[in-house]
Amino acid sequence: xxxxxxEKLPTTRVNPFDPPPEIKQIRDQATISRLKFSDGHxxxxxxxxxxxxxVLGSTKFTNDPAEHHLLEVRFQGEVPKERRKIKPGMFLNQxxxxxxxxxxxxxxxxTVRRMNQLSEWIGTIVDDQLKHLRSxxxxxxxxxxxxxxxxxxxxxxxxxxxxxxxxxxxxxTAKLLSLNSTFEEAMAAMARIEDFMRELIVRKKANPGDxxxxxxLATGEPTDEEASNMALLLLLxxxxxxxxxxxxxxxxxLQNPDQLKVLRDEPEIIDNAVEELMRYLSIIHFGPxxxxxxxxxxxxxxxxxxxxxxxxxxxANRDPEKFPGNPEELDLRRPATGHVxxxxxxxxxxxxxxARIEMRIAFSKLFQEFPDLRLDTTPEEVPLRTxxxxxxxxxxxxxxxx
Amino acid sequence: MKISVDQTRCCGSGMxxxxxxxxxxxxDDDGTVVLLEEHPDAAHEASAKEAAGLCPAGAxxxx
Numbered sequence: 202x203x204x205x206x207x208e209k210l211p212t213t214r215v216n217p218f219d220p221p222p223e224i225k226q227i228r229d230q231a232t233i234s235r236l237k238f239s240d241g242h243x244x245x246x247x248x249x250x251x252x253x254x255x256v257l258g259s260t261k262f263t264n265d266p267a268e269h270h271l272l273e274v275r276f277q278g279e280v281p282k283e284r285r286k287i288k289p290g291m292f293l294n295q296x297x298x299x300x301x302x303x304x305x306x307x308x309x310x311x312t313v314r315r316m317n318q319l320s321e322w323i324g325t326i327v328d329d330q331l332k333h334l335r336s337x338x339x340x341x342x343x344x345x346x347x348x349x350x351x352x353x354x355x356x357x358x359x360x361x362x363x364x365x366x367x368x369x370x371x372x373x374t375a376k377l378l379s380l381n382s383t384f385e386e387a388m389a390a391m392a393r394i395e396d397f398m399r400e401l402i403v404r405k406k407a408n409p410g411d412x413x414x415x416x417x418l419a420t421g422e423p424t425d426e427e428a429s430n431m432a433l434l435l436l437l438x439x440x441x442x443x444x445x446x447x448x449x450x451x452x453x454x455l456q457n458p459d460q461l462k463v464l465r466d467e468p469e470i471i472d473n474a475v476e477e478l479m480r481y482l483s484i485i486h487f488g489p490x491x492x493x494x495x496x497x498x499x500x501x502x503x504x505x506x507x508x509x510x511x512x513x514x515x516x517a518n519r520d521p522e523k524f525p526g527n528p529e530e531l532d533l534r535r536p537a538t539g540h541v542x543x544x545x546x547x548x549x550x551x552x553x554x555x556a557r558i559e560m561r562i563a564f565s566k567l568f569q570e571f572p573d574l575r576l577d578t579t580p581e582e583v584p585l586r587t588x589x590x591x592x593x594x595x596x597x598x599x600x601x602x603x
Numbered sequence: 604m605k606i607s608v609d610q611t612r613c614c615g616s617g618m619x620x621x622x623x624x625x626x627x628x629x630x631d632d633d634g635t636v637v638l639l640e641e642h643p644d645a646a647h648e649a650s651a652k653e654a655a656g657l658c659p660a661g662a663x664x665x666x
Contacts, residue, residue, distance in 0.1 A: 257659075258659065258660075258661060304614060304615070305615070305634070305635075306633075307634075308614070308615030308629075308633050308634025308635065309615075309629075309630065309631055309632050309633050309634045310634075311615070311617070311634060312615070312617055312620070312629040312630075312631065312634050313617040313620040313621055313624070313629060314620070314628070314629065314631075315631075538622075538653075538657065539656070539657060543616075544659070545659045546614075546659050546660065547614045547659065547660050548614075549614065549616045549618075549659035549660075550616075551615070551616075553616065554617045554621070
């Protein structure tokens, strides 16, 4: 059997909502194919839904970036000389047992029940932000005035971070996630965010509040360094992901008026609508990445110990095997549950139940309160986050009848 | 039908509770799965299977 080999990971989108067209072509030929890495390694690209789940659900892969071969999609193509060591508490990139120990310290805070209890409070935040949006008299940038503030206010309040201090990490987060930052710039931004978090831990220890960081410290379980890095992960993850789903999700609905009408006529489908928007948009360009720690067979392919595997979540979420009919189309009534936009396996998004509730409330109220919301520019002029690790729109000019 | 859960594998994603809160709950302490109904009635068999299929950590088995 001749194997399909890609010389480079396709990363160029031809329209705002779809993954690069080559991904579909690759998946149609082989849901697991070979991919060349920047350092010459011949690794793997997984574009099938079932196969992505199989790799992410397997215990025979590590998530430690020090073990991954590199793709030159970041740092302007520069390959860092030293592989990054995982800092204590960065459980996103750790394997069991460290990952299990740290994640369990937080899991109780993000249960479905706890997140449901926040609905009313999140509704108030959304209402206030919609009032703020309306104060702009008929036109505004939805990202700056609504999509970013809502999840920022929520995660800041949950963690006990003063919202007025957001300038201390928002710009640096952007630098950290920008694919155009040099390695040096990204690391300098990271160091400043780490300083802010360390300071915050000192403050919380001196003056505990009614918040997640204080609760975490009160358990006495994590070291200060672990607590600081865990809080950093939650802060970054809580900001960038939901904000971008709200921004590009609104853009998507405005560009699909038939689907927006479905949501307006049947507001009770909002839960599934959010799952379908997650499936359709995925909001990462590619990934996650894993490296095999031992030889493992996945769907008939022998992946050898040390091989790096790139999962393609946007590709997997358009796999017709899992999503029959036309997976390339947005269909808010489609059974979309089971998408891998939150990942799969033990690293599946810790904050997913919070994200779901934020999105359900924010999309519902936005289109109820602004029934004639429309794009205030041409779709071609909406600035896309093709340059950022997390996809979305940099801005979304919208208008309404004031 | 019998549902078994493995708390040691569970990663607290909450997918099972989201799928069927009559069958599953989560511990307030560490978010891990709490089984409410070991033997689901006919009306809950489909959602039990769905929850097992969705579980990211493979912590739910149906026999």
